[in-house]
Amino acid sequence: MTHSHSHSHGHEEIGHVVPESTFLKVLIALLVLTVITVLAAQVDLGKWNIVGALVIASVKASLVIAIFMHGKYENKIIWTYILIPFILLAIMIGGVFTDDPFRAHPLPFGAQGQQAAPPAAPSGSAHH
């Protein structure tokens, strides 16, 4: 991350200098991936549409973090900070999807019989 050769005061560099041409290549890659995302969404692939869109978005996000945000040159502590929110998001989504779909839901406000009725409860039981 830091350059060990910087002992003279005038040439001290405290972070990695990424050439502008690298940023330009990444920008072109990001624009190409954007076009691919839009084109892929025009084809009906069922549930694979969202999987493909999220995979391409994650490739783009990785490029932005690694190159634009200098993530490639950062140490393990910063990488811990980068990865923790994504891990927490995965835990949160995993937790919600393994819990909420298995609960009996009251009908949404204003809806009339759109959902399957919850299992018949004995009369007199408390409502939600």
Added chain:
Amino acid sequence: MSAVAHPIVDHNVPAGEPPHIHHMDPVTAYGAAKLGMWLFLATEILLFAVMFCSFAIMRYYHLAEFHDASKHLNLWAGGFNTIVLLISSFTAAVAVTKAQKGDNAGVVKNFAISLFCGLIFLCVKGYEYSEKAHHGMFPFVWNSDFYHYKNFLGLYFCMSGLHALHVIIGMAILYWYGIRPATKGRFSGKYYTPVELGALYWHLVDLIWIYLFPLLYLVG
């Protein structure tokens, strides 16, 4: 304690020197500032993560609604805004390299382009919102023809609205911590922390949009 009156805004330091130079080793100060910024960005991602989680579960329950409602969004406007934000992120990244080379004019130029792109983004977003308002496509309008899209529209306005707020904050950061000091020649290879941290914030705004665009506009 020392001759420095105020540790944050110290106008006595020469241009290109880090303001904390009397207190802390510049490399340590730079590393600490960057670590703090990444921790803040992690909390920002978590802020949006809650909304992405809501989006996932609501989409699971109302798949047909989300699929139909997302087709009512303006794909051209969203795609144009994606390109605008990617270009703005590129110029923000270039500004850091310029600052590292001591090119303060380059910082001003590249951050100004990012700021201008942010302005274009907000204008297009405003046009989209007014288009939605014109058709009554708001989540809580009872008598609207689009009331059955309330789940999608509620999340659309929350997510894109919070993102637009971040664009506005990002523009203020780019100006206040990047452009303004750069016009005074403050940055050099020895000190460019505010440029890098401002750029990091701007990249986060881009990062969030990279996920918002396909989820809201394309696959619903």
